[in-house]
Amino acid sequence: MALAIGSQTMVSRPTGMKVVLIEPASSEANVYSKLHMPLLGPIYLGTILKNRGHDVQIYNEDIYRPDYSRLNADLVGISILTSTAKRGYEIAGRFPKEKVIIGGVHASLLPDETLQFARQVVVGEAEEVIADVVEGLNKEAIVYGKPPQNLDSLPHPDFSLIKGYKSPAFIMPISTSRGCPFDCTFCSVTKMFGREYRFRSAENVIQELASRHARSFFFCDDNFTAHPKRTRTLLVLMLKHKIRNWSCQVRCDAAKDDELLSLMARAGCNVVCVGFESINSKTLQAFQKKQSIDDIINAIGSFRRKKLRIHGMFVLGGDDDSENTIWDTLKFAIKQKIDTIQMMILTPVPGTKLHEELKKQNRIFSHDWSLYDGQHVVFKPKLLSAKQLQLNVLGAYAKFYSLSRSLSLLIRLRFRNAMFRFMGYRIVQEWIRRNHKMHWLLQI
DSSP states (O other), X not given: OEEEETTEEEEOOOOXXXXXXEEOOOOTTOHHHHHTOOOHHHHHHHHHHHHTTOEEEEEETTTOOOOGGGOOOSEEEEEOOTTXXXXXXXXXXXXXXXXXXXXXXXXXXXXXXHGGGOSEEEESOOXXXXXXXXXXXXXXSEEEOOOOSOGGGSOOOOGGGBTTOOSSBSSXXXXXXXXXXXXXXXXXXXHHHOSSOXXXXXXXXXXXXXXXXXXOEEEOOSOTTSSHHHHHHHHXXXXXXXXOOEEEEEOGGGGGXXXXXXXXXXXXXXXXXXXXXXXXXXXXXXHTOOOOHHHHHHHHHHHHHTTOEEEEEEEEOOTTOOHHHHHHHHHHHHHTTOSEEEEEEOOOOTTSHXXXXXXXXXXXXXXXXXXXXXXXXXXXXXXXXXHHHHHHXXXXXXXXXXXXXXXXXXXXXXXXXXXXXXXXXXXXXXXXXXXXXOGGGGGO
16 A cells, blocks of 8 residues: 655555465485574575564474464465475465465576466575565566675574574574685576675674574585685684684685684684585586695695594586596595595586586486485486496495494594484485385486
8 A cells, every 4th residue: 555645655564464484395315404404595584574573484394394284374485495396386386376485596597487386486685675575565476686785784594483493503504605706517506696705794793603592503605714804803703702613614725724724723613514526637627616636635634634524525427427436536535534425416406507508418307306406316427327326326425424434433432423424324324215216217
């Protein structure tokens, strides 16, 4: 309703709406589901809407799955990744279409597809448009978000909005930046957040950390050390406020700054999650990773000297990867004493350079989005069959996360590593149990 006052027109905004935001269940192979670490996007949006007077509830299906037949809401917002899109669409179908809006990475990459299941689709970052969408001031079918330039202006996410979320959390996600200037062929980050880094101030991050009740923190920035000067300022403040026990994602080049690594260790960093991607130099070039095998080996040595545990992330299945590449990667991880690993199968996520190239070559054989989780083969590799890629990655995973290796760590009193190895063992066994017939591979 519009009210005319003098020469101005004021639009009344509805308040007190009941808004439900949903993050669909992740795949069985996703370690984050085991840690109950939710996506931050829905929590930021829920907090903004709560601060505007709306009644907001957030359901993360990995934490708590509601009875949707009894869920009453004025509006339902669903945030989807490619791997959760299929489940997200199923949830959307449980509500009248005029009540559903969908956003997230997959919706941003394929808005026309997503629009079949919702009245509106939000593309990109939604913080600056969500109020207008929910309150009916923006009625466009596809709404394009406006990336917040001042991240300090965003509210601190209110985790209490998540049904069933326990406090203190075992591990709580924290975002201090957005964007990435790198352009790896398989990555969708730049499609969502752009190629320019945007940062929260160190002071703003510390305010949030100091207010949290968590056993540990995970900085989910794609590159925690992207701006070394700002990172140093943050680390000094963390030391001052005695905020410890945290992990982060970094690139190999972080290891070249010995002073920064020392400060990270002193400030309580436990684990660095590093995108090594490959030990095949041709594959690294094809991925446009801009790092060498020597860079990887030197980085591992630097991290270990600072007593930082390493979670190494590898992507297997590139055009130059053979069966030997998979087992060489396992041998490399064991020889280099990498604490935990993630062996992801190359996945052609829509909107990436990889997807476009494989699509042109007619090599993608499945568009079942639930298989796009980095643990299932959905395209035809070059140097081995899809089945060989699938079975060999699974075999290497099972060998690294064997029960005997987990028990060995426990006997040596390396409790944290043992816990994550046991978790890896359970995930691998669960994956084998659920996928023993591998129906999707029969399409080849």
